Amino acid sequence: MLRIAQTLETQLRAAMARAFPEAAEQASAAGSALDPQLAPASKPEFGDFQANGALPLAKPLGQPPRAIATAIVAQLQADPAFAALCLEPQIAGPGFINLTLKPERLAAEVAARLADARLGVPSVAEAREGTSGQALAPVVVDFSSPNIAKEMHVGHLRSTIIGDSLARVLEFRGHPVLRLNHVGDWGTQFGMLITHLKQVAPEALTTADAVDLGDLVAFYRQAKARFDDDEAFQTTSREEVVKLQSGDPVSLKAWGLLCDQSRREFQLIYDRLDIRLSERGESFYNPYLAGVVADLDASGLLVTDDGAQCVFLEGVSGKDGKPLPLIVQKSDGGFNYATTDLAAIRYRFAAGPEGDGARRVIYVTDAGQASHFAGVFQVARRAGWIPADGRLEHVPFGLVQGEDGKKLKTRAGDTVRLRDLLDEAVERCEADLRRRLQEEGRSEDEAFIAHVAATVGLAAVKYADLSQNRITNYQFSFDRMLALTGNTAPYLLYAVVRIAGIARKGGDLGAAGAGGGTGVDPADSLHFSEPQEWALVRELLKFDAVIAEVEEELLPNRLCTYLFELSQVFNRFYDQVPVLKAEGPTRSSRLALCRLTADTLKLGLGLLGIPTLERM
Ligand code: ARG
Numbered sequence: 338m339l340r341i342a343q344t345l346e347t348q349l350r351a352a353m354a355r356a357f358p359e360a361a362e363q364a365s366a367a368g369s370a371l372d373p374q375l376a377p378a379s380k381p382e383f384g385d386f387q388a389n390g391a392l393p394l395a396k397p398l399g400q401p402p403r404a405i406a407t408a409i410v411a412q413l414q415a416d417p418a419f420a421a422l423c424l425e426p427q428i429a430g431p432g433f434i435n436l437t438l439k440p441e442r443l444a445a446e447v448a449a450r451l452a453d454a455r456l457g458v459p460s461v462a463e464a465r466e467g468t469s470g471q472a473l474a475p476v477v478v479d480f481s482s483p484n485i486a487k488e489m490h491v492g493h494l495r496s497t498i499i500g501d502s503l504a505r506v507l508e509f510r511g512h513p514v515l516r517l518n519h520v521g522d523w524g525t526q527f528g529m530l531i532t533h534l535k536q537v538a539p540e541a542l543t544t545a546d547a548v549d550l551g552d553l554v555a556f557y558r559q560a561k562a563r564f565d566d567d568e569a570f571q572t573t574s575r576e577e578v579v580k581l582q583s584g585d586p587v588s589l590k591a592w593g594l595l596c597d598q599s600r601r602e603f604q605l606i607y608d609r610l611d612i613r614l615s616e617r618g619e620s621f622y623n624p625y626l627a628g629v630v631a632d633l634d635a636s637g638l639l640v641t642d643d644g645a646q647c648v649f650l651e652g653v654s655g656k657d658g659k660p661l662p663l664i665v666q667k668s669d670g671g672f673n674y675a676t677t678d679l680a681a682i683r684y685r686f687a688a689g690p691e692g693d694g695a696r697r698v699i700y701v702t703d704a705g706q707a708s709h710f711a712g713v714f715q716v717a718r719r720a721g722w723i724p725a726d727g728r729l730e731h732v733p734f735g736l737v738q739g740e741d742g743k744k745l746k747t748r749a750g751d752t753v754r755l756r757d758l759l760d761e762a763v764e765r766c767e768a769d770l771r772r773r774l775q776e777e778g779r780s781e782d783e784a785f786i787a788h789v790a791a792t793v794g795l796a797a798v799k800y801a802d803l804s805q806n807r808i809t810n811y812q813f814s815f816d817r818m819l820a821l822t823g824n825t826a827p828y829l830l831y832a833v834v835r836i837a838g839i840a841r842k843g844g845d846l847g848a849a850g851a852g853g854g855t856g857v858d859p860a861d862s863l864h865f866s867e868p869q870e871w872a873l874v875r876e877l878l879k880f881d882a883v884i885a886e887v888e889e890e891l892l893p894n895r896l897c898t899y900l901f902e903l904s905q906v907f908n909r910f911y912d913q914v915p916v917l918k919a920e921g922p923t924r925s926s927r928l929a930l931c932r933l934t935a936d937t938l939k940l941g942l943g944l945l946g947i948p949t950l951e952r953m
Contacts, residue, residue: 384437402432462511484521528578644668763794
């Protein structure tokens, strides 16, 4: 109902200006306007919206707020457009104005959504059409981003799931989105790894598939251990990094093989979770690193400290109270994670061909990297690489913990491999499903069981992650995420299945509200009377505002909460109000609500990366 809210806001502002012309003039002289303080009603009994703008005017006008509200309401009602939209406003408490939309307006909104595949969510691309003809600037979402030769861990899983969902919401809104996988494919780890492999498994450096990722991870661990206490090994490793970074063909070939090996393993996880990503790893920025440091120098930001090149951060000091440096070039001449991120920021905002021309760049990583990004963002701003309308956002998330509140581990105490974790979710789901089928006396074929278990199992893992406020640590619990009740994927999927069942039992979900070329105003075919129907209508109409909020605040849990509440309101409606047994327009109107609920759940879950089922 975003459009209606905007209309109401304009009407309210005009009514306030008519009621209190002097206050309005004063506000406009100060470069602002009277603010109606319009918000969604805090309780359903207050109607649809409330406007609290009378209260702050009490002092400057020297009048009781209720009198101010009364004057505003009188002006509102004199506006025929308002009278067509709302019932008579009610003044509550100290001077709140409660607004309730006319039932026929709500029905018209429902009809409009039934005929709109976007369910009322406007597309930025459409809004742009015909204005400037200029292409929309892309939004970069930097997510997943595991490290080569290391296992992808649960932190990367969170980044993958959250980042994918944000990318889906932005894409649905019509933004061109660059889904970038900033894999750690450069740097000192390769020096160690190549040096070690040359000695223990040289075939891995010359032949594809000579080792698998599990071995590679083990080799990496051994290499790291040697690096930490063997000076000669350290020296050779450093030389190896220099060779690689200077483009030595043998080193490059070895590096390429190692990357391919990891890449294939990562891809298995992405395929399973239906994640699309474009790999643009750290190595991509290698040619730009020296230029970044030179640029910082030219803008006077660079300071040599203890042999290293760094930029001192403003407003960030260490324990000793001295400003903290962001090192961009180590004393041995090497570049680091921060240099690469600076090069990436510069590239992402820069216009093409050597740049993405983005206006919004979003990073999805664990909260532990917050100070890294704060530092890098600050330096990029001071260097002048961020356009005035450019947005740089770190989207942090908390740790994944086991049910004991400690770091997630296997029973044997090892780190959990993602593949195993996804397998277990699907296996448990399958066991639950077989039990349920037996209890219900249903028989289904194996293909059905496998499909449902895979869909629900992976949905449960994704949803459990997305439904938490991402900032807080989150406790991973198969039992909780697979439960059929509560704020879980199975509960939401079940609501969709329930509606599909109504259609199977003969409910024509498309009957009302569609108009269908009959010449009848589609809204006229919708008739609602029960409070459960109105509650569902109002819940359905919130969808566009929720999407706008997720796009702005990058919190997928808001969408989850909404879909959960929608399912609850739907279930209450369906349990308490006859649908299939109703008759005439009442029946078709109720079926239309069922259809719009299913469409909203499917679209919403789709934006979370979760496909739905017709039966489960
Ligand atoms: N590879 C990093 C890690 O595993 C994440 C990279 C995030 N993206 C970035 N541009 N720094 O922690």
